[in-house]
Amino acid sequence: MPKILIVGGGYAGFYTAWKLEKWLARGEADVTVVDPLPYMTYQPFLPEVAAGSIEPRHAVVALRRHLKRTNVVTARVTGIDHASKTATITPPVGEPWEFEYDQIVVTAGSVSRTFPIPGVADNAIGLKTIEEATAIRDRILGNFEKASNLPAGPERDRLLTFVVVGGGFAGIEIFGEMRSLATSLLKYYPSLSFEDTHFHLIEAMGRIMPEVSLPTSQWVIKNLAQRGAEVHLNTQLASAVDGRIELSTGESFESDLIVWTAGVMATPMLRGTDLPLEERGRLRVQADLRVVNDDGVVPDAWGAGDVAAVPDLTGKGVGGYCVPNAQHAVRQGKRLAKNIVAVLRGEQTKDYYHENLGAVAGLGLGIGAFQSGNLAVKGLLAWFMHRGYHGLAIPTWERKTRVAVNWVLNFLLSRDIVELSAREHPRVAFETFASRPKS
Template sequence: MPKILIVGGGYAGFYTAWKLEKQLRRGEAEVTVVDPRPYMTYQPFLPEIAAGSIDPRHSVVHLRSHLTKTKVITAAVTGVNHASKKATITPAEGEAYDLDYDIIVMTAGSVSRTFPIPGVADEAIGMKNIEEAVAVRDRVLTNFDKAAQLPAGPERDRLLTFVVIGGGFAGIETFAELRSFASALVRRYPEISFEDTHFHLIEAMGRIMPEVSLKTSHWVLKNLAQRGAQVHLDTQLTSAVGGKIELSTGETFESDLIVWTAGVMAHPVLRNTDLPTEERGRLRVQSDLRVINDDGIVADAWGAGDVSAVPDDTGKGVGGFCVPNAQHAVRQGKLLSKNIVATLRGEGVKKYFHQPAGAVAGLGLGVGVFQKGKLGITGFPAWVMHRGYHGLAMPTWERKIRVIGNWVLNLFLGRDFASLQDVETPRVAFETYASRPRPAAPVEPEPVVKAPARTRAKAVAK
């Protein structure tokens, strides 16, 4: 059987494998998915996870539970030699090894793109995976607990100052959700007033959310300002060393939480392959998702999602390519499975063409924005549309039920405000109080008994 290797179990990879299971005939091909994480993360929910509105486990899809006919390898692909059709698999434990394949599907996704700004690599955290969103949530909660015990002063201000870098969809959603989260927390901490909390979003461009109209973006800015959140436009972060924020405007302040959302880049695994890439480091593919080079199609190689430069034939893409979002990755994964099956059966393939369904964002409980062409909807109706769209877009009915059920329960029970930050050091409590064996008592040397002088004399005489 042909061996199909899917590199990456995110949106595009998961949907490719999921649909292949339904479309392939018995014995037609063998499918393997390799990803360092054993689950797919539904990234549009990360801001709500950071704000305590969704249980983290409900926003992930366990690969082995839903890919029942696919071989799942929890490891990293650290290299690909397509000329010999071998991929280097590096597990968390054990030695790296080579895996043979016949067809490769590159869906490794993207990682946070940062710039060499002093302090960012040491102090900031991204918003690309579930672990980061949970860590942000726990940091906010823990900082409130600490600040409630401190008098007014620089350290208290530092704990209650939160910074987000980047004014795109991911940054604005994260920023607004955290502002909503903190506003709800203030009601439970009488020691902390609303005015004690400080939220700053840093955006180098002159506007936010380029996916929506200028009018809609202005409404978002006004709404955030009314909620006590400050947006710095035309401003660059110049330093974050030790948590001290220095801006290009000359303004400085300190923060204990810096969230970086200023762009993404193709997964670096492409640097260790012989597959063709374009100037931004993305995999070169044509509209039917087959990999291409200067000579044409690269046989048995496919790509989709954030790792690939997929042409946007609607003419609406940035630079002529599809923007890196879930809406495109999911649909590309579905088409990719159909095209692979068609190729195996000697049939024709189809080009990827998708008219965007619109842009929708949640800005905290009860607040959202929606943009479709010139139509812009703001406030509560857009928030309902946001939840409705993403609730239905979540893969598998089992996950949909969990997420929507979580939302319904929150209407009656409210958010969960318990911090689990100590999960990062789970053995501290046990080690602190665990009984240990007493150190062995020192062994006393046996006393040397000297013989009487007369006995010694006799011994010498003998």
């Protein structure tokens, strides 16, 4: 039986495995997915997780539960030698081992791309994982608790000043959601007022959200400003040492939460392999998702999602390639599964082609923005569209149900405002009072 190795069980990898289960006959191939995480993360929900509108575990899809005919390995692929068709798999505990495959599918996604700005690596947090989203939620809630005990002054300002760097889709969504959460919290903290909370989004370009039209992006900036959240355009973060924000405009203030959403780059693990990469470090693939080098197709190697430079045959992609988003990753995963099955059966592969469906963003409870071509929808209707689309798009009915039920409960009971950052040190309470042997 041919062995198919899928590196990364996120969007593209999960869908490839899921569809292979559907389209491969029993005994036709043996599929293994390797990911250090036992779940696929539905990243478009991360801003709502950070805002307490979705419970963290509901926004991830357990690989073992939903991939019933796939071998799931919770470990990291740390090397690929395609010449010998061997991958090195490194588990969290135990020795690494070599895995021999017949076909490899690289869907290892992307990581936050940062610049060497002083203080960013030490003080900022990204928004690519469920753990980051949960930590942002806890930080906002925890800071409200701490600030409510303090008199007005620099320390209280620092705790209640929140910064997002990067005005792309993810940045604007998390910014809007954080503002929404903070505003909803104020009624529980009589000692704090709306004016005590400060929100800054820093964007180097002259506009935000390139996926929507300029008028729609300007509407979003105005809406955020009305809600007390300031967008700094044409501004760069110069320093974030010890949480002291210094902007290229000369403005400076302190913040206890800096969320970095200024772009992504292909997972660097690929740089140590013999697979062909383009200048930005992405895997070189042709439109049917087979890996290519200067001599043509590299047999038995495939790539999709954020990690791969997939030609956009609609002609609308940035630099001729598909932009890194879930819309593409899901469909590429499905196409990739079909093409592998075709190759195994000696049939022709088909090129990946997808016309952009538009973009929909949630900007906090009851506020959204949608754009498709010249059609723009803003406000409450767009927010329902955002929830409707993503509520249906998260894979499996089990997950859709959990998210939808949680939304209904939050509508009836409002979102949960408990912070659980103490879970990071769960033994403290026990250890403090535990009896120890007398010396």
